Amino acid sequence: MPTFRQRLIATLRAARPVLEVDGVLVAGSEVPNLLERGAASTPPSELDDGFRVPVPRNAGLLLEKLVTERSGIKGDRDLLVALGLLMVAEPADIDELGGAYARLPADLKQTVRSNLTILTLLERLPDMPNPTQERARVGALLERLERSA
Numbered sequence: 001m002p003t004f005r006q007r008l009i010a011t012l013r014a015a016r017p018v019l020e021v022d023g024v025l026v027a028g029s030e031v032p033n034l035l036e037r038g039a040a041s042t043p044p045s046e047l048d049d050g051f052r053v054p055v056p057r058n059a060g061l062l063l064e065k066l067v068t069e070r071s072g073i074k075g076d077r078d079l080l081v082a083l084g085l086l087m088v089a090e091p092a093d094i095d096e097l098g099g100a101y102a103r104l105p106a107d108l109k110q111t112v113r114s115n116l117t118i119l120t121l122l123e124r125l126p127d128m129p130n131p132t133q134e135r136a137r138v139g140a141l142l143e144r145l146e147r148s149a
Contacts, residue, residue, distance in 0.1 A: 012053055025054050058089055059096035066112040079119045080128040086137060087129060094141065101145055116142040
């Protein structure tokens with residue numbers, strides 16, 4: 001039976017004509033499965049040489065995970081995906097995230113800060129980034145956003 005990633009790559013191959021249209025982006029929970037450093041695309045060797053999957057930038061992906069209210073195991077897993085994005089974020093990504101956060105309405109800013117607070121309390125889940133080892137990183141982002149709120 002093919003793995004999730006193999007099924008995802010097969011789907012992207014089938015959708016290649018659509019993905020090559022200017023302005024089309026792949027978005028959603030499958031995107032972190034495609035990311036290279038800098039959120040550029042999936043490695044061409046897994047698709048066809050030269051075929052790149054257009055995805056949003058890291059800051060946008062991270063903000064989407066933090067601005068959405070979810071609960072239960074799905075919510076925890078989404079926050080751990082956000083943690084994974086934060087772990088590979090570069091200073092420019094954090095600056096971009098801060099700028100986007102500053103433009104949010106007050107209620108969505110509160111949602112972002114609440115989700116970051118929840119993330120600092122989560123325990124480790126199998127096959128997910130370990131939040132107990134990244135609490136300082138999450139706390140630093142939370143402090144930065146609180147200063148700008």
